[in-house]
Amino acid sequence: MSISDLFGSGEHLRNINHFACIVNLASVDGEINEQEKTLLKRFAHKMDITETEYKTVVRNPQEFPVSSCNSVEQRLERLHDLFKIIFADNHIDREEEELIKRYAIGLGFSSAASEAIIKRSIQIFTGQISFEDYKSLLDKKE
Numbered sequence: 001m002s003i004s005d006l007f008g009s010g011e012h013l014r015n016i017n018h019f020a021c022i023v024n025l026a027s028v029d030g031e032i033n034e035q036e037k038t039l040l041k042r043f044a045h046k047m048d049i050t051e052t053e054y055k056t057v058v059r060n061p062q063e064f065p066v067s068s069c070n071s072v073e074q075r076l077e078r079l080h081d082l083f084k085i086i087f088a089d090n091h092i093d094r095e096e097e098e099l100i101k102r103y104a105i106g107l108g109f110s111s112a113a114s115e116a117i118i119k120r121s122i123q124i125f126t127g128q129i130s131f132e133d134y135k136s137l138l139d140k141k142e
Helices: 003-008 011-027 034-044 051-059 072-089 094-109 112-125 131-139
Strands: none
Touching: 003 034, 011 034, 011 051, 011 072, 011 094, 034 051, 034 072, 072 094, 094 112
């Protein structure tokens, strides 16, 4: 039985695949800690993932493919989700960085674009941004 037979198709399947990426990142450094579990539950709720689907994905997240996105904004939103789970423990290790690079390419970013986005995202998530960038972020209107 294929994954699409279990979970249907369309947007929900893309959400399942994306959630599997998040679970993969949470577990890459070993055991999923409590902070990561809390974030995973939040992401599952946000993506309308049922308890059964949650358990299936957590049991074996490598079974799910990375789904690319059509818009750059959607890709960036998915990467942002991934960075949030990585930095749940306020740290990114080498394995997590390598994995997110692969996911960025899987989402549809070129190798060069993914390198630049990941480098910049790490600076932002670790608080290593310049004052000018900080000010620019504060000046943006939502």
